[in-house]
Amino acid sequence: MDWNLIFENTLKGFIGINAVYFAIAALGLNVQFGYTGLLNFGQAGFMACGAYGLGMTAHYFDISFWWGIPIGIVFSVLLGLLMGIPTLRLRADYLAIVTIASAEIIRLVVRSVKFKTYFGGSDGINGFSDSFRSLGNDFGIEEADEYGFWPFKFTGRELWTLIIGWLLVALFGFVVYKLMKSPWGRVLKAIREDEDAVKSLGKNVYSYKMQSLILGGVIGTVSGMIFALDRGSVQPDNYSRDLTFYILTALVLGGVAKVSGSIVGSMMFWGLFTFMDNFLRQVAKDPVSIGNFTIMKSTQVGQLNFILIGITLILLMVFRPQGVFGNRKEMAFDGH
Amino acid sequence: MAVQDGFGTGFLGRVVFQVKSSLRSSPLIRLFILAAAIFSVLGFALSPAQAEDSEYALRIQVKDQVRTSDGKTDNQPVPGVEVTVTDSSGLVVETGTTDAEGVLIISVPTRADYTVSLNEATLPSGEKLDSRTPAIQNVLTDSFVTKTKVITYFTGESQNVSQSGFERVAQRFSDGIRLGLILAMCSVGLSLIFGTTGLTNFAHGEMVTFGGIMAFVFNVTGLTFLGFLGFIPGIRDDGTFHIFWAAPIGIILGGGFGWALNKGIFGPLRRRGVGLVTQMVLTVGLSIALRNFFLSRFEGRTRPFADFSLQKAWDLGPINITPRDFTVSILCLIILVVTALGLRFTRLGKATRAVSDNPDLASATGIDSEKVIRLVWILGGCLAAAGGIFRGLDEQVSFDMGGRLLFLLFAGITLGGLGSAFGALVGGFVIGILVEVSSLVVPTELKTAPALVILILVLLLRPQGILGRAQRVG
Numbered sequence: 114m115d116w117n118l119i120f121e122n123t124l125k126g127f128i129g130i131n132a133v134y135f136a137i138a139a140l141g142l143n144v145q146f147g148y149t150g151l152l153n154f155g156q157a158g159f160m161a162c163g164a165y166g167l168g169m170t171a172h173y174f175d176i177s178f179w180w181g182i183p184i185g186i187v188f189s190v191l192l193g194l195l196m197g198i199p200t201l202r203l204r205a206d207y208l209a210i211v212t213i214a215s216a217e218i219i220r221l222v223v224r225s226v227k228f229k230t231y232f233g234g235s236d237g238i239n240g241f242s243d244s245f246r247s248l249g250n251d252f253g254i255e256e257a258d259e260y261g262f263w264p265f266k267f268t269g270r271e272l273w274t275l276i277i278g279w280l281l282v283a284l285f286g287f288v289v290y291k292l293m294k295s296p297w298g299r300v301l302k303a304i305r306e307d308e309d310a311v312k313s314l315g316k317n318v319y320s321y322k323m324q325s326l327i328l329g330g331v332i333g334t335v336s337g338m339i340f341a342l343d344r345g346s347v348q349p350d351n352y353s354r355d356l357t358f359y360i361l362t363a364l365v366l367g368g369v370a371k372v373s374g375s376i377v378g379s380m381m382f383w384g385l386f387t388f389m390d391n392f393l394r395q396v397a398k399d400p401v402s403i404g405n406f407t408i409m410k411s412t413q414v415g416q417l418n419f420i421l422i423g424i425t426l427i428l429l430m431v432f433r434p435q436g437v438f439g440n441r442k443e444m445a446f447d448g449h
Numbered sequence: 450m451a452v453q454d455g456f457g458t459g460f461l462g463r464v465v466f467q468v469k470s471s472l473r474s475s476p477l478i479r480l481f482i483l484a485a486a487i488f489s490v491l492g493f494a495l496s497p498a499q500a501e502d503s504e505y506a507l508r509i510q511v512k513d514q515v516r517t518s519d520g521k522t523d524n525q526p527v528p529g530v531e532v533t534v535t536d537s538s539g540l541v542v543e544t545g546t547t548d549a550e551g552v553l554i555i556s557v558p559t560r561a562d563y564t565v566s567l568n569e570a571t572l573p574s575g576e577k578l579d580s581r582t583p584a585i586q587n588v589l590t591d592s593f594v595t596k597t598k599v600i601t602y603f604t605g606e607s608q609n610v611s612q613s614g615f616e617r618v619a620q621r622f623s624d625g626i627r628l629g630l631i632l633a634m635c636s637v638g639l640s641l642i643f644g645t646t647g648l649t650n651f652a653h654g655e656m657v658t659f660g661g662i663m664a665f666v667f668n669v670t671g672l673t674f675l676g677f678l679g680f681i682p683g684i685r686d687d688g689t690f691h692i693f694w695a696a697p698i699g700i701i702l703g704g705g706f707g708w709a710l711n712k713g714i715f716g717p718l719r720r721r722g723v724g725l726v727t728q729m730v731l732t733v734g735l736s737i738a739l740r741n742f743f744l745s746r747f748e749g750r751t752r753p754f755a756d757f758s759l760q761k762a763w764d765l766g767p768i769n770i771t772p773r774d775f776t777v778s779i780l781c782l783i784i785l786v787v788t789a790l791g792l793r794f795t796r797l798g799k800a801t802r803a804v805s806d807n808p809d810l811a812s813a814t815g816i817d818s819e820k821v822i823r824l825v826w827i828l829g830g831c832l833a834a835a836g837g838i839f840r841g842l843d844e845q846v847s848f849d850m851g852g853r854l855l856f857l858l859f860a861g862i863t864l865g866g867l868g869s870a871f872g873a874l875v876g877g878f879v880i881g882i883l884v885e886v887s888s889l890v891v892p893t894e895l896k897t898a899p900a901l902v903i904l905i906l907v908l909l910l911r912p913q914g915i916l917g918r919a920q921r922v923g
Contacts (some may be wrong), residue, residue: 152726154651154733199908206649206725206867210859211901217856218901224549226528227892235526235549249526325669338754354852357734416745421571423738430731 126387141332155212160337368439526551528891629881638829644805644868657851660834703834866917
């Protein structure tokens with residue numbers, strides 16, 4: 114067992130790019146779910162908006178990469194309206210159903226052969242991130258060079274994405290924190306606690322919910338952009354239902370209705386995930402079995418990890434629904 | 450019925466005992482034991498399935514030949530093309546459609562001669578097969594160099610568009626009725642659980658898969674320790690059961706699974722007064738855990754049941770249907786009618802609808818709502834499992850067969866009216882037909898998209914659904 118390698122990878126997992134885009138997406142989900150009590154089960158759809166916004170600049174529009182940012186944001190605002198208009202006047206479950214369905218349909222559309230001209234089909238889109246990377250060179254971070262010290266060693270390319278990513282996490286963390294302290298944010302929390310009371314105070318609950326859904330969605334879109342930039346490609350099947358579920362797990366792990374919860378939760382999620390993954394891979398180099406019964410082969414490690422994620426989410430919901438660092442009083446959902 | 454009883458006491462008895470004895474201990478232990486019981490039984494049962502890995506398959510790929518302006522080939526996959534594999538005696542092994550990559554993988558029992566025929570009517574309009582790859586291709590035993598034999602079709606542009614209007618509509622409609630019946634069956638439980646407890650169960654798709662996989666375990670994998678039952682007709686000495694046995698066993702286990710979920714997880718949470726959203730997020734975790742568990746044990750391939758996978762289709766005028774699919778439809782219909790009559794006329798059925806309508810009022814009139822909720826979980830589990838088995842007969846068994854139906858189930862119950870059992874029946878049925886028929890107009894790979902349109906339109910125009918009671922849902 115190579116503990117050194119496990120240790121190194123785990124530490125990198127804590128602060129790596131996966132934790133970054135999870136943190137941003139979880140912040141968005143937190144605005145909707147944690148602060149407003151909206152069940153958005155389609156965050157992956159918003160992330161796809163951002164990723165495809167960037168990708169389509171190269172694949173379809175053939176314009177400068179930077180246009181991808183406003184394009185992605187426009188996509189996600191439209192998606193937010195599509196999800197919100199039919200559901201936000203209704204009970205919370207309807208939003209969950211429509212968001213999960215919309216995200217799935219988005220994935221089917223972008224991977225379809227029919228719309229391949231626009232979205233690149235099931236192969237996805239490559240080769241849109243050069244301008245972003247060359248900007249790193251301008252700041253003196255050479256793509257191919259190695260930076261950092263053990264255990265935090267990154268190539269220049271990774272480092273550049275990481276720096277921008279963590280800056281964005283800080284930015285959105287600050288924005289969300291300030292917004293939730295503002296009168297606007299207090300209305301959102303009040304809607305979560307008692308919608309009817311807010312209505313009786315003359316607030317337009319529907320409009321506030323819509324703003325919250327769209328704000329969270331746009332933050333999710335930025336997360337999708339970081340995800341796409343890190344990979345240097347957009348793959349439709351990355352934006353599946355499961356992505357939303359894992360982000361939800363990270364959010365709940367850290368604690369809902371807290372900015373630090375989203376960020377710490379994502380870091381914990383990826384730290385633990387990387388640890389389990391590396392650990393189990395070493396354990397399962399040879400199949401583990403009792404008698405004839407194979408408990409685990411190396412090909413099953415990935416699935417076992419995801420089973421553990423599911424079980425973690427179940428246990429959290431049973432024993433600590435407010436998350437590890439959450440405050441029970443702020444526990445968004447289910448005040449009643 | 451001796452077999453089921455014998456097995457029932459063994460399997461269920463163990464779970465009952467473990468759950469009961471741990472009820473008084475901490476919730477953590479209770480949950481752990483429940484999970485361990487379900488997962489270990491399933492895991493042991495499925496492990497031989499992955500050990501024998503000697504199945505043969507045909508990989509059929511359909512490609513559109515496209516040349517870029519500089520003359521390079523840039524072949525595009527053609528999805529949604531219907532391909533049928535028949536064996537040397539003319540029996541249909543399997544009919545399927547190509548996926549988004551233009552690929553269809555069909556498992557075949559052994560190395561043998563097969564005939565692969567592509568239904569040219571299902572090619573995208575304007576496309577026709579290249580003359581080098583005729584619609585009917587013969588696969589010879591000797592051409593299986595590896596376990597998977599690849600057959601490639603090429604298409605190119607054609608001038609004359611082939612259309613067989615009425616026949617295509619009729620065929621889609623008959624497929625749609627079958628899908629609709631299966632969806633209706635799966636959604637009853639989802640809708641009733643919602644109606645009686647308020648819970649939207651995101652793990653319902655996995656309850657569907659559970660039924661399909663359990664029936665597969667009995668039918669194909671076999672449980673060797675049950676081989677002593679070989680004297681009973683339909684049970685073989687290696688512990689595999691004919692589908693006539695495996696299907697009811699799967700359905701009963703599905704009911705047991707629903708019961709166990711209620712007993713082990715949701716019942717205690719309700720008693721503790723845990724909120725609905727917390728429970729809903731919990732079902733998400735359950736769905737992740739179960740689906741990946743199925744994936745790790747069953748693996749990613751789709752696999753057919755052992756019986757009735759080879760059939761010659763009946764040619765009934767405009768539509769072709771295999772006796773298997775016809776029987777599946779009839780059985781679905783019978784089960785649905787029995788369920789509907791039971792809900793309509795029996796005391797328990799009436800009590801169920803009463804609790805679903807208004808739990809407080811029902812309790813006030815002396816109905817034991819916990820008992821009704823337990824019944825609903827069992828019934829829902831049975832029906833979901835039955836749906837999974839029928840879907841498996843229709844389309845083969847896979848680890849996410851239910852997860853992929855989940856969104857259609859939601860669309861169905863929303864259309865019918867959340868919480869209404871009859872609404873779920875009608876809604877599921879309508880959505881099934883809509884999805885299949887819509888594939889005449891929209892590309893097959895996007896045929897579920899119209900269900901989202903329906904979902905959104907229903908919520909905008911009539912949020913209570915077709916059969917739901919008009920009430921404040923906001």
